[in-house]
Amino acid sequence: MDRAAQGFNQSDIVNNNRLVLLQLLCRQGVCPRVKLARQAGLKQSTVTNITAEFIRWGLVQETGFLTGSKGRRSIGISLNNDDFGILAVCLARTWFTVTVFNLSVSPLEQRRFEIPGDQSAEETFSLLCTAAETIVKDHAPRRILACGMSVPGPYSFINNRIALMTGTTGWDAIPLRNVLRERLGIPVFTEQDANCGALAQYWLNPDFYSTLLLAYVAVGQGVGAGIIDSGRLIRGGLGMTGEIGHSSINFEGPPCTCGNRGCLENYCSSTAFTRMVNEALQPAVPLSFNDAASLLRSGNETVMALFLTLCDRLGAGIVNLINTFNPNVIILGDELTHVMPDLMLRQVREYVSLHCIPELKENTRIEKSLVAKDSFAHGAALTALGEIFSHLTDYFAPPEEEEKEERL
């Protein structure tokens, strides 16, 4: 028995129907009203009513006629991608980006900043705020409605701080969301990177539109997963669902800082890769991740062997993920997958096909990102967009004021 959330009233209907139409428009770009009606399961007259309101608000535009079919020509409508925008902030451990997107989640401009190793969290955050402010100003008069922010690792939703940002310090003390909102003067929404990745894959790849369960696995300095079940992110009790980096693939394995043994992250993250390469090659000066990645790409046999073993361990983690969630699709992303994506994919698929329950394996596609190269920023934008679409009256003039003005 699924739980019915709460009692509905008529405003819930219209809010839901507005959301449905906007989501369809966001995915499809230009599209006639009939098509929207069919896809939403609504009547054409209802769609006419709702879109008329959107057009009054300036949120949606008629883009001209669409030809090709037999009967009366249809009028294409689409989200207003000229006057509005969304800011996406993507915070990683060694860099951050600020990106302005239009409402169809196409990037208009991205600015990237490296984070030097000796920079404090406060300094970085201050630069980040300035970068965000600047790019918003530079895009005037485009109205940036809200800001979405992708943060690495689990993010505590209780106090709006980053909870466990492994590999960096000082971020725990910064109330990211509140400060940024203050500086920008627009609502700010935060989501952890793996969830952003999952959102980007789910919403931006038409193939996955009706996927029942999609998992995005971010293989970076840690390993995290974002999981979307029937179109909804699974968040769990504290919003920390998907911390698979600290699930164990060997209960007798080496101890991890988290208290567990044999954590997946210790076998297959960019950190682990760098560590293993350094241990194997014993270079005079320790190699960075990029150095190790270059060696791998250049075909160094020792590094290659390490990488393949790493992929097998990742495969073990993925098998557990499949047995636990029964996803239709798993998408591998983040730093480590970008080094040799096809090799990794082949090796992981191979391991999975040998170790997974056949029935589950056959129904699980394992892919690299097939759409947005920059999943985290796209997902951050989608996070903000979802909030906007769900609370339209916070962003667009409620009709009663308009009526008053018309009488003057």
Add this chain to the structure above:
Amino acid sequence: MDRAAQGFNQSDIVNNNRLVLLQLLCRQGVCPRVKLARQAGLKQSTVTNITAEFIRWGLVQETGFLTGSKGRRSIGISLNNDDFGILAVCLARTWFTVTVFNLSVSPLEQRRFEIPGDQSAEETFSLLCTAAETIVKDHAPRRILACGMSVPGPYSFINNRIALMTGTTGWDAIPLRNVLRERLGIPVFTEQDANCGALAQYWLNPDFYSTLLLAYVAVGQGVGAGIIDSGRLIRGGLGMTGEIGHSSINFEGPPCTCGNRGCLENYCSSTAFTRMVNEALQPAVPLSFNDAASLLRSGNETVMALFLTLCDRLGAGIVNLINTFNPNVIILGDELTHVMPDLMLRQVREYVSLHCIPELKENTRIEKSLVAKDSFAHGAALTALGEIFSHLTDYFAPPEEEEKEERL
């Protein structure tokens, strides 16, 4: 961005509101209309309208006055537990039960049948059908609205057959649901046992009413989990979410029939326990699970040591579950947990507290079943009840016919 399922219309409102009220009634038993209105977020007049309809249908009854408060005395209403019922069929590997429940999911009568080892699936199923038919007839004139069925292991929702019933054979060929529906003449709904367990815990323990993420772990001949996220079962692509028995806690562990190595089930299931006890004690005649369990209860030191290790392995699986799902509550159930529940609980909690990310651990309660002893049957009943509540007009006369009759 959460996906809006589809366009809503007014009938969706009323269907949802009916469902909300029935779920509240099911949980709370007798309760006045005002309370329902407050909890559902609806106005009193709406509740009056909807309950009036329920009373016309005979689905709900007024039970008399409730006193105590200051103003006008309120009228208690509750589900009609006299005239209607639900049949729950619970199929395990060595036994099955048929149980008649009332609409508040209290068991009225249960009949249990053992399955001899040499009995074929067809024979068992035939006996099961007869038992179901008989108990329904014996409860006439109570109208049994539908039948819910709990089946062991993952159940393929594609062709309504049991897909992977480990430890037994022959079940794959039986279209359980269709045959049983034919025999009983009422709708039949199937759900796998771990999901039934999760449903029972979620709906029948008031403490868990607003739990964001609840996991029920069935430690029986295999290990399976049922996971409820925001009141909805997570099902995955094939309805096989929660097959954690075949997630690995040691990628170099012993091979499993599923193709993987070091599967959780091989360390901590009732099957594994029996096997380990036999290997350790080398008795002349192999011990059954019940024999092994008796030895454990009697304090046999060898068996006790094996059991504690088993609990540690289960703990490793639970830690992975916590890191993967971030549940608020984990409930341990099924066969193996019933042997020495408190000892198991203590040992698992201990392992978890030593191996889990502190922040997650502190926010996860680990419990044994605190309500229904017979979680699977209760969950089967809840499965059927949910279907009834969601499709009321299939079970109760639509109003237009009544109006015609009244005119005569």
Add this chain to the structure above:
DNA sequence: CTGTATTAATTCATTGGTTTAATTTAAAAG
């Protein structure tokens, strides 16, 4: 070139639900 079938979009009265506000009922408090 004309007529017909087809399809898209709009308009407006209707429908069917929730809600507002007023009313009735009844117990407790002063």
Add this chain to the structure above:
DNA sequence: CTTTTAAATTAAACCAATGAATTAATACAG
């Protein structure tokens, strides 16, 4: 005994989706 408080009901108001009729534009058959 009156007043206050609260539950339940009732009837009118309200509001979003809908159905039916209308307008508009196109392809295609003859």
